[in-house]
Amino acid sequence: MHAIELAILVARLIDGTVLMRNKVDWKQLELETYWSASRIRLDRWTQLLKQLPTAAQLLEASQDRIGSDFGDEPMNRPAPNTSEAPTTESSEAPVPSSSMRRAHRATTRPPGPHLAADLFGSSPADEAKYDNARNSASDPTQAASDQLRRLFEEILVSEIQCRVFTCLLQQAGGRETTQAAASVVRSIWLGHQEMRCRVLAWLADGIGAGLPLADEVNRTRRRCERWSDLLLARMGGELAQSFAVDSARYAQFVETEESTLDTEVDLEPLIRGSLEQLVGLNSDDLAACPDLNHQIYSALESMVGSPVAGPSLGNLQEQIARLVQRMEVWIEHCNEI
Numbered sequence: 001m002h003a004i005e006l007a008i009l010v011a012r013l014i015d016g017t018v019l020m021r022n023k024v025d026w027k028q029l030e031l032e033t034y035w036s037a038s039r040i041r042l043d044r045w046t047q048l049l050k051q052l053p054t055a056a057q058l059l060e061a062s063q064d065r066i067g068s069d070f071g072d073e074p075m076n077r078p079a080p081n082t083s084e085a086p087t088t089e090s091s092e093a094p095v096p097s098s099s100m101r102r103a104h105r106a107t108t109r110p111p112g113p114h115l116a117a118d119l120f121g122s123s124p125a126d127e128a129k130y131d132n133a134r135n136s137a138s139d140p141t142q143a144a145s146d147q148l149r150r151l152f153e154e155i156l157v158s159e160i161q162c163r164v165f166t167c168l169l170q171q172a173g174g175r176e177t178t179q180a181a182a183s184v185v186r187s188i189w190l191g192h193q194e195m196r197c198r199v200l201a202w203l204a205d206g207i208g209a210g211l212p213l214a215d216e217v218n219r220t221r222r223r224c225e226r227w228s229d230l231l232l233a234r235m236g237g238e239l240a241q242s243f244a245v246d247s248a249r250y251a252q253f254v255e256t257e258e259s260t261l262d263t264e265v266d267l268e269p270l271i272r273g274s275l276e277q278l279v280g281l282n283s284d285d286l287a288a289c290p291d292l293n294h295q296i297y298s299a300l301e302s303m304v305g306s307p308v309a310g311p312s313l314g315n316l317q318e319q320i321a322r323l324v325q326r327m328e329v330w331i332e333h334c335n336e337i
Helices: 004-015 028-051 055-069 072-076 113-120 124-138 140-171 176-209 212-235 238-243 247-259 268-279 290-304 313-336
Strands: none
Touching: 004 140, 004 212, 004 268, 004 290, 028 140, 028 176, 028 290, 055 140, 055 176, 140 176, 140 212, 140 238, 140 268, 140 290, 176 212, 212 238, 212 247, 212 268, 238 247
16 A cells, blocks of 8 residues: 555545544554554664665766766777787787777677667667666666655655644544543654654755756655645644644645635545656555555544545535636636736
8 A cells, every 4th residue: 555545544534523523532452553553664664764875875876877888998998009019929910900999888689579670660669668678677776766766755645644643633632542642643753753854864965966866756745745734724723833844834725725715625636646646656566665554544544434435426516616606706806906
């Protein structure tokens, strides 16, 4: 399971009335499952960060690969001295300077069908398959980059769930069991903040070094932070503002929520589409810890209850009508200005 499902689940918690009415009933087994799975996931993230290369190491490996692709070693190799006459001890005749050629790397293409492709041209699909196979075999840094991308995306996306859910339990306090659960969840939240600091440190080095991977992960970070502040704005209150990433942005979302946005709008398709646009398809292949994500999801799902049914055609028509009405009011307001 990908961490996107955790972000969607916490959005369903906000839209529900279970926590907002301070009626939290979290069983002891589910609380232990959430804590143990989250703790193990934090430890696994830490181990992966130690095993994977840093931004400086990844940049150095990429530069070494680019240098080898351009054949730096053959270019820097000194040419043989042909001015001296050949001796009888040497069994090889000197190569004339006019016939000297630069050494080339051996091609990785096997003989056979590729010969016809080279002579008569190949389709873009065939060339793409060949390039992917060649890059995976000749670029060892690509595998490390993919692992880093999956790890950073999971940390940043799951932060939406951890940040918002911790605030939810803090707001729902009052009962003794709820306060105990809030303390356990907050300990996980503190560990998650430590992982966030490590990701930000890696991003600072990667962006400074000009790594494309750092720019991609940074875009994911900004979008996840905006979703966190938007979900917290739906809750409102000083406590939610203390959990916000950007207090000014949170205040803007609260003002927009009170003036124009409809709290009945389903955020699930919006979050899913927004995050999948950056992360990619929501599958276990793109998750760093899919098994632990599933355990955390199962522990949280009991608080939501039965899955929320999809909106009917009538509800969709009503939502569209409300959106059109708000748009007309906004256009009239702009014309008056």
